[in-house]
Amino acid sequence: MLLDRYVLLGAPGSTTNPGVYSSMQWRPGGFSAPLFPLPIQCLSPEQAHRLYNSLQPWLSENMSRLRNKPNELHQGFFGQPAFDVICAELNNEHNNSLFWAVILGSRGGVFFSAEEAIRSVDSSKPSFKLAFAFSRFEDAVHALASSGRPLPNVVHEYDPTSDGVAAASIRAAFLQPTQPAAIPTPVNDLADNLAQLPSPSPHNNAPSTPTRSRSRMQSPAPATPTPSHRAGPMTPRSARSPVDNLSVNLSPRVNIVVGTTTSIQPTRNWVRYYLTSHGLEPLQVDDVEAELEENDDVDSFVYAVSCRARLLSGRAARFLWDLNESNL
Known part of the structure; x- marks a missing residue:
């Protein structure tokens, strides 16, 4: 069975409907982008469905009314009791790991996997690379709703464009030695x-x-084939x-x-x-x-x-x- 563990929160009836998918869905990049649609990479289908069923109902009920009122939309979304509950659960489940907010990358959103977050950043174009790591889930979500730096409670700032030395250190710490970040080639045919x-x-x-x-x-x-086969x-x-x-x-x-x-x-x-x-x-x-x-x-x-x-x-x-x- 396909591993559906990627959540998309947002307005029903959008070009890509809210749901749980088998790959990370697209969102606009940058601090100026709206919070929704909000892709979230989970570690298991059970976790993905639990998160989706906790947070999407409020959006389904209120987003059409508040679509053009971002401040009220954010206050209502972050203030709902279900948000506090799911944040507490996720923080407890991942108390020894980090949550990553990819602001600029091939796929933006919240990542539970450092490896997938770093790959998303590294596979993007040179001027479109930025992510932040946090110890709490809610801080990563708030980062995607922020208008820019500085961000509170940042553990790591992954910015290969501006600070290649720090980025290399983060990459070495979180990627497997035999697994360097690579730029994926689309599978077209x-x-x-x-x-x-x-x-x-x-x-x-x-x-x-x-x-x-x-x-x-x-x-x-x-x-790898021997050179004689390329002659x-x-x-x-x-x-x-x-x-x-x-x-x-x-x-x-x-x-x-x-x-x-x-x-x-x-x-x-x-x-x-x-x-x-x-x-x-x-x-x-x-x-x-x-x-x-x-x-x-x-x-x-x-x-x-x-x-x-x-x-x-x-x-x-x-x-x-x-x-x-x-x-x-």
Whole structure:
């Protein structure tokens, strides 16, 4: 099942409706941006639904009336008893961690994960990078409603544009040593882009399929191809597997023929290699693989990852289904 743990609070009937999603939703960046829509990244579906069910009802009832009265809207939202209750619960659950308010990033909002918050900032354009860390949830939300610095109760200020030294120190403290922040490449079309992938070196053993996990650690990609494979145009490769005489045309430049003697690199490694190299986070890759296993037909799979989760385009989802069904 897809990991729906991203909350969006706001006005019903908006372009993107309030709800719980499988990816962080967009909001305008900067101190001048309105508080709502307010995306919040939680750590579990249970936590996300609890937060949404606590805070969205007041907005559904009052936001249309107060949309053009931001001061009254903020006072009412922060003053509701449900806000105090959910803040106390979240602060107790995360008493040894921080809440991050991403003001300028590829996805703004409140993050419970330092890694995801830093990645959002680092993947944005150079002049659009700013986040603050707080020890309390309510301080992170208030930061997104603020008109600018200084902000109260700030634990860390992550500003790579103005203070690269401090930003590097924060990055080293919160990111895993083997997991540097990277700029994701949008997944537009698997079929169009797969031909651009280098072929793994035949001299290296293919990595075993990684164990399925819900952790936020990056899964390893297949080994980097040797330079000799970059010198000239790629030639079609043939390999043998227990399936008799199955030919799969992956692209105009890649043709795999399956015969009857030895097995080749599992399809799952190609799927994971492609998705991770094009910017999907480890949990999103796990979600796509889970849907490949759980759906019995292509239409259900396309709906799950394209319409419901918005992880892939429809054409890309169908191509991925066909690749997985080839049993390579």
